[in-house]
Amino acid sequence: MELRRADKIADALEELVFTGGFHDGDRLDELRLATQFNVSRTPIREALQRLVASGLAEQIPRRGVFVRQPGPVELMEMFETMAEIEGVCGRLAAMRISDAALEELDNVNASCCAAVEGGDTDGYYRENERFHHVIYHQAGNGFLEHEALRLHRRLKPFRRLQLRWRGRLSQSMAEHEAIVEALRAGDSARAAEALRNHVAIQGEKFHLLMSSLRSAAE
Amino acid sequence: MELRRADKIADALEELVFTGGFHDGDRLDELRLATQFNVSRTPIREALQRLVASGLAEQIPRRGVFVRQPGPVELMEMFETMAEIEGVCGRLAAMRISDAALEELDNVNASCCAAVEGGDTDGYYRENERFHHVIYHQAGNGFLEHEALRLHRRLKPFRRLQLRWRGRLSQSMAEHEAIVEALRAGDSARAAEALRNHVAIQGEKFHLLMSSLRSAAE
DNA sequence: GCTGAAAATATTGTATACAAAAAACTTGAC
DNA sequence: GTCAAGTTTTTTGTATACAATATTTTCAGC
Known part of the structure; x- marks a missing residue:
């Protein structure tokens, strides 16, 4: 059992990317995900960082993070x-x-x-x-x-x-x-x-x- | 030139870990680093996440992140x-x-x-x-x-x-x-x-x- | 109707505030 | 002096507030 919500959210998002819940180029909207997971933006942002680090998403500064399916x-x-x-x-x-x-x-x-x-x-x-x-x-x-x-x-x-x-x-x-x-x-x-x-x-x-x-x- | 302070801080911390500025097991104190870099804890935390993701540090939930030099x-x-x-x-x-x-x-x-x-x-x-x-x-x-x-x-x-x-x-x-x-x-x-x-x-x-x-x- | 500048809106990045848990300290019994 | 329970302090995790930048919309001029 993970103690940080950010980790659980990251797992969930990774799973969604893997199973095709998102398409290439989709923006991962912080506010939308925050309401969706019933948390503030903070843990969402940490989860997104993890996705970026593992190459599942790409971050464009001041623009957002976008899912990145390999071509x-x-x-x-x-x-x-x-x-x-x-x-x-x-x-x-x-x-x-x-x-x-x-x-x-x-x-x-x-x-x-x-x-x-x-x-x-x-x-x-x-x-x-x-x-x-x-x-x-x-x-x-x-x-x-x-x-x-x-x-x-x-x-x-x-x-x-x-x-x-x-x-x-x-x-x-x-x-x-x-x-x-x-x-x-x-x-x-x-x-x-x-x-x-x-x-x-x-x-x-x-x-x-x-x-x-x-x-x-x- | 990077736009996010978190990235610059992460680079700096990575460099410090690489060049031996930290020892194995050192705790990366958020507050100390925040004052040191003259920012709030938020960008520090994001930088630490990056270190953890690249294997340079380990995170123990509710305890902190610790630098992890390979033995x-x-x-x-x-x-x-x-x-x-x-x-x-x-x-x-x-x-x-x-x-x-x-x-x-x-x-x-x-x-x-x-x-x-x-x-x-x-x-x-x-x-x-x-x-x-x-x-x-x-x-x-x-x-x-x-x-x-x-x-x-x-x-x-x-x-x-x-x-x-x-x-x-x-x-x-x-x-x-x-x-x-x-x-x-x-x-x-x-x-x-x-x-x-x-x-x-x-x-x-x-x-x-x-x-x-x-x-x-x- | 189209173009482009300016205002309005939305979104990210950062700071601060608060909650919860862990660590450190105090104090009292033995 | 040692140990342990209880309290204080520190520290992490999350929420919210604010600042800065992008995006969208509005609207004047042609």
Whole structure:
């Protein structure tokens, strides 16, 4: 339970930005939000600062703060960066992962597999997320883990879009197993490559989706 | 020129934290800072929020915000992460770098070399920084570049410590040249490895420094 | 009807006032 | 002297008031 209202408001606003409650360029009106949340402008302003700091909004002095959804180009850049960071985590994890963690990854993959077969998309996403979080952690670098989690979270609302491709889920599962195999073998290069491609393909699918949407709009 | 006093204050406070004007755990007293900067508590509070957001300070609700200098473990983690990110930038840059940028790297290295020979440490650091910034940029990924710059800046005050080793500067220069060579050849793997090791060695030197300081204190 | 200057309005940034919680101090029992 | 309960003081978090700047509206002149 958070003690500062500003934090709760910031969480709520972040969630709204993530789930598309605001559109790119929307001004976050202090007075409106203040009445909406039943507080004064002060905690609203502090919450907005937090959004600005995490890159979810942009502040133009004396003008206000505006929500800033990443455009296609920035999204591609973020996916590419995520792929590279995952690769790095894989590289380090291959050298440092524990037997217990390898076992956990096997379990997660089993649950993941079951979710795919049962058509449980939510379950798939939950287990998929756990898979990646375990790898971040096993990289054995708290700072890197934190950065990976941050970007992973930022991309979460967009990652869902790429499940539309037929057969992507089962392909993804196969990739997961190849990743665990490389980690178990302690093969840094292979683990890095497998993870990087596993994530990069999401960016490519996303790219395809963007262009299909664009051409559909013409 | 920034329009909000809160921003100027945040810059000043960041600088103070970076340059060691505060120690780990120091409480950033709102009232004291307010009188010190000749403003009310409001802009001070906004500035403190920015410090907290960038990880330079920690906020404990109803207690205050405290500066948070990274300890030896976290520093090592940050250096390792920097090394990996530099490796990634090198990998991507090898595929994307322009001829003009390659030429610029040659020029930077020449200036850098001259600085080493002339014993101009400040000059060396300035050119060294430019070298790395060019590579970040040539990775062709604005988001990644931004992250790399952020971490580079965060580590800046600690990077200086590793210049104490005899011969490190000339060794570093040789590494720079090997990096440019790999980039020119478009050899991603070699560029990544060269850059990663180039930065990782700083972390190791730093580690040695830390333990030597520790053993000296016993 | 359109343009542009000036007034009116709205909105951000800062200061101050107040409420609530934590820290520091006092005092009394042992 | 030590400890602890109660009180005072300090400090944070929030609300409100005010100042400065942007934006919108009004209205004269063409």
